[in-house]
Amino acid sequence: MPRPTGWSHESTNSNIEWYTPQWLFAALPIDFDLDPCAAPGTYRTPARHHLTLEEDGLKTPWTGRGSVWLNPPYGRFIPQWLAKLKVHGDGVALVFCRTDTEWFHTYAPDAVLFLRGRLRFISSDTLEPGGTPGAPSMLMAYGDKAVQALRDAALPGALYVFSHRTCGATHTVHGGTHTSPELTC
Template structure:
């Protein structure tokens, strides 16, 4: 794998480290991956780009979301928050970008839990760590 492309602005896709996912899955028992490319699905139920996870209903699933890290990340975080209000539990692996609008609108003071990842993750098959810190944002679904 060419890590030069992986760690650049040429891509907004960052493959979740399997061991990191496994730890979270043991805690949450995920049932939906709304941001899959089809080959990297973390759950039996998943949505690809052609399915458009932003237009699908996520509730009552327990969702693992590692969204594209580009400009649309705010839209994904809004969707995660909204779906939690409909009953989905959503666990998001995202860059720790505390200076962004999406962080202040949909994470800080809104999420049920923010876990800052110690150190930097190695995404996919990369030998080098990511050039940014990560965090796990948890929205616990509200049942009506």
């Protein structure tokens, strides 16, 4: 029997549901209005509204919602989720650090925070942190409010804020800032 898809974080075990650790939300100074990829059951992100797999956050309109928290099902549908978040224009996505993919370049964020180390997701079986995933994670910010949240986040890593008009970038690592030269778009 093939493994189901949709809620995987590239795990090699039989558990396909992995949740965002609560400490990550505590480190992000932003109030989320919507989690369109909410876990079923009682484990909840601190968003005001939650859409589960059955409610299909890709098909349900996000119109009128404020900041979105997006930890999408990892796999072939990531581009669709990021496209919807980019159009919405206000939110943060947690995805594997895959800067070599078409989706990263097509749905380029306003800022990206490359998290230091490997994020240990919460197992749906035990509600405890699981093993380390197969890749590092990054937070992609869309909109001014989300960019400011990444700037103010109490999270270790490297933050890049992009100026899409000039294709330049500002890079911050542990309090130091470096402005990259303008690039040819």
